[in-house]
Amino acid sequence: MAVYKADAIVIRSREYGEADKLLTLFSRERGKLEAVAKGVRKPKSTQRGGTQLFTYADFLLYKGKSLDTVNQVHPRESFIHLWDDFDRTIAASGIAELLDISTTRDQPEPELFTLTLGFLFLLKYVDPYIAQASYALRLLNIHGYLPGLNNCVECGATVSGTQAFLSAEAGGLLCSSCKNNETVTMLNGGGLALMRRLKSVEIDKLDRFRWNKKMRLEILGSLCYFCENKFERKLKAWRSGSELIV
Numbered sequence: 001m002a003v004y005k006a007d008a009i010v011i012r013s014r015e016y017g018e019a020d021k022l023l024t025l026f027s028r029e030r031g032k033l034e035a036v037a038k039g040v041r042k043p044k045s046t047q048r049g050g051t052q053l054f055t056y057a058d059f060l061l062y063k064g065k066s067l068d069t070v071n072q073v074h075p076r077e078s079f080i081h082l083w084d085d086f087d088r089t090i091a092a093s094g095i096a097e098l099l100d101i102s103t104t105r106d107q108p109e110p111e112l113f114t115l116t117l118g119f120l121f122l123l124k125y126v127d128p129y130i131a132q133a134s135y136a137l138r139l140l141n142i143h144g145y146l147p148g149l150n151n152c153v154e155c156g157a158t159v160s161g162t163q164a165f166l167s168a169e170a171g172g173l174l175c176s177s178c179k180n181n182e183t184v185t186m187l188n189g190g191g192l193a194l195m196r197r198l199k200s201v202e203i204d205k206l207d208r209f210r211w212n213k214k215m216r217l218e219i220l221g222s223l224c225y226f227c228e229n230k231f232e233r234k235l236k237a238w239r240s241g242s243e244l245i246v
C-alpha cells in the first residue's frame with residue numbers, strides 16, 4: 001500500500017462512521033487532501049490531538065482506492081489560543097472555510113499554505129476579524145481575484161468619495177454612476193481606505209488596526225458576498241458567527 005507524508009493543517013473535521021473522522025487537510029506539498037482518521041473519536045485514541053480542527057501536524061497517510069487513511073500523526077502546533085476565545089474560533093473557522101471553498105483537491109498551493117499557517121499564529125494577538133478580512137483579501141490576490149480598490153472597473157473613474165460599491169460580478173469597485181443595485185455591497189469612505197491597507201500592510205503590523213462594529217460588518221459582509229460569488233459556494237461560518245447581513 002502506498003504511503004506518503006504530508007505537512008498539513010486540519011481545515012475541516014466531520015464525524016464519520018462509528019468512531020472515525022473524515023478530515024480535510026491542507027498540505028504544503030499537495031494542497032487539499034481528504035483522509036479518514038480511524039478510531040479517533042474513541043477516548044483512548046493516540047491520534048486524537050493531531051486530528052483536531054486547526055491542528056498543524058506531520059501526517060503519514062495511506063493512499064486508498066477511494067479515500068486515504070491517516071496512519072500516523074505528530075502534532076507540531078495545536079493553536080490552543082483559537083479555542084479559548086469565541087471570536088478567535090469564529091475567525092479561524094472563517095479562514096479554514098474560505099480556504100476550503102476556494103481550492104480543489106490535489107493541487108499544490110504552497111503560497112496559500114504559508115499564508116494560512118501565518119494567519120493561524122497571528123490570531124493570537126491581532127483582532128480576529130481584522131485578521132479574517134486581511135486573510136480573505138490576500139487569498140483573493142493569490143487566486144487572481146483581488147478586487148481593484150482604486151478605480152471603477154467599468155469606466156475607470158477614480159473612486160475616492162465617501163461611498164463606493166463593490167460588485168462581485170464586475171470583479172471590483174463601481175462608481176455611483178456605474179453601480180447596479182442588485183449586485184453591489186456598499187463601502188463608505190473609511191471602510192474602503194481600511195480595505196486598501198488590510199490588503200497590503202505587512203502582517204506583523206496588523207495588530208495596530210482597530211475598527212468599529214459598523215465598519216467590521218460592512219467589510220466582512222462585502223468580502224463574504226464577493227468570495228461566495230467568485231467561488232460559487234456559501235460561507236456558512238462567516239454568516240453564522242459574525243452577524244453579517246448580505
Ligand SMILES: [Zn+2]
Pocket residue numbers: 152153154155156157174175176177178
Ligand atoms: Zn464607473
